[in-house]
Amino acid sequence: MxxxxxxxxxxxxxxxxxxxxxxxxxxxxxxxxxxxxxxxxxxxxxxxxxxxxxxxxxxxxxxxxxxxxxxxxxxxxxxxxxxxxxxxxxxxxxxxxxxxxxxxxxxxxxxxxxxxxxxxxxxxxxxxxxxxxxxxxxxxxxxxxxxxxxxxxxxxxxxxxxxxxxxxxxxxxxxxxxxxxxxxxxSQQLGLPQEYGVDDIPCTIQDRRFNRDGSLSYIGSMHDRMMGMEGDTILVNGVVTPTLQAKRSLLRLRLHNGSNARTYQLAFSDQRNFQVIASDGGFLTAPVTINSLRLAVGERAEILVDVSDQKTIQLLSQQANGGGGMMGMMSRMSGSSEAFTIMTIDAKQAQPSTHAIPATLRAMAAIPNPKASIATRKFDLQMGMGMMGGGFRINGKTMEMSRIDFQVKRNSTEIWEVRNDSPMAHPFHVHNVQFHILDRNGKKPTEIESGLKDTVLVQRDEVVRIVMTFPEYSDAKVPYMYHCHILEHEDQGMMGQFVVV
CATH class of the missing domain: 2.60.40.420 (Cupredoxins -  blue copper proteins)
Structure with a gap:
């Protein structure tokens, strides 16, 4: 290139x-x-x-x-x-x-x-x-x-x-x-739409805020720093609320939340069903039919949507913030919990697809046996609010480049318990692994979250347990990161680092 x-x-x-x-x-x-x-x-x-x-x-x-x-x-x-x-x-x-x-x-x-x-x-x-x-x-x-x-x-x-x-x-x-x-x-043998830009379409979703002169506005208030930067204009692949002229009747959308802080609750304007076929780290065992999908910062999901009825529909976000509690109340007060349009799909000229929604996809990577875990680590996500102070922390510590928080052994299995002690939801990301969610507050994950993940949204007062086997790569000096993927929280210290030995 x-x-x-x-x-x-x-x-x-x-x-x-x-x-x-x-x-x-x-x-x-x-x-x-x-x-x-x-x-x-x-x-x-x-x-x-x-x-x-x-x-x-x-x-x-x-x-x-x-x-x-x-x-x-x-x-x-x-x-x-x-x-x-x-x-x-x-x-x-x-x-x-x-x-x-x-x-x-x-x-x-x-x-x-x-x-x-x-x-x-x-x-x-x-x-x-x-x-x-x-x-x-x-x-x-x-x-x-x-x-x-x-x-x-x-x-x-x-x-x-x-x-x-x-x-x-x-x-x-x-x-x-x-x-x-x-x-x-x-993956090429699954019979899925795979013609790039025709029926296999990437969609990076971002929210941005613009000044009157057209310049991008970033961090204009303490609210932006505390909540994370959210905008009032939606971009998909860098285009403001675009319209996709569908060329085929079955579309595969690779949805990516590329925003800084916003969690999307995605649904189509006519509430039609669609099929989730993959999460962050790859395919599910079979398509999961739903009509609404939550996508936190950093998460990806591949979906199939049938537009053979040749209608014009909108992909909406029904709920802009997944925070709940105090932060959810603040979002509702500011109006950001109202539905808004992500993009439009115009299927009037869509030609019949040669693909069908498959009954099954592929065998999923085996979930590591929790009994094989050699360690269970606890991570408390914490943030101070307003006069309370305290900043953004994990286990009471803010990020320091010179501090290694712990070591893990290569090829070993560990369970991480991620607890959210803060007033809002945080998407938790771990470098170098694809993990499985064991449970949320003791309850098994949904089918959508049963696949490989590298980012998981942890709600207020929630404990999410994940299990992972670390790869063979090892380096006693150079660390990997774990952090909240609300980028403003990461920048202000809600991040740590570990080495694999």
């Missing part, structure tokens, strides 16, 4: 502007520089066309795939004629969909032309700690970092994003994120 041209993603004035604005962590001020007019332009009264992200298969040499990614500063037109300062990966906003196959050795060269340090973390990937792209693998401006690892996982929809210490929220908010699709041989 050719790296993006300097005129698109790298100008001195652009870098200076973002260095100033990200450092202030406040409202982003427009800056001069080359203008990039993306296909995301919109205006009042017009239909915003759904945008399929570019697909990058890398450059293959034997069983090695090489990808070249450039982090840069640009301008994007979310609204027609209005240039918004953004960050992008090989384009003006967000990044390409990377695609590889189980068994591939991947080599990803990441060049930083942003003017400030950054990282790229491969969320959901099992890989060596020094290739993970966490805050310890910082890429300074002008430098290139290469991440090399073997794809050992089953077919799944993963993602990648900035994980820069104290700046993850700001950098992801402005565009440093993308999807990473893994294929395998058996």
């Amino acid at each position: 050719k790296e993006s041209k300097k005129s698109r993603l790298d100008t001195p004035s652009s870098r200076r502007g973002f260095l100033k604005s990200l450092g202030a962590a406040s409202l982003i001020v427009p800056f001069s520089g080359a203008t990039v007019s993306a296909d995301t332009s919109t205006s009042a009264g017009t239909i915003n066309t759904f945008k399929v992200p570019p697909l990058d298969f890398g450059q293959r040499s034997g069983d090695t795939l090489s990808f070249n990614l450039q982090l840069g500063v640009a301008k994007t037109q979310f609204f027609k004629g209005v240039n918004t300062s953004t960050l992008g990966i090989n384009q003006s906003y967000l990044g390409p969909v990377l695609r590889a196959k189980r068994g591939d050795n991947v080599r990803i060269n990441v060049t930083n032309q942003m003017g400030v340090p950054s990282t790229l973390h491969w969320h959901g990937m099992v890989l060596p700690a020094n290739m993970d792209g966490g805050p310890h693998q910082e890429i300074k401006h002008g430098d290139r970092w290469t991440s090399e690892f073997k794809i050992r996982q089953e077919a799944s929809t993963l993602w990648y994003h900035s994980h820069q210490m104290h700046q993850t929220g700001a950098q992801v908010y402005h565009g440093l994120a993308g999807l990473f699709i893994i294929d395998d041989d058996s």
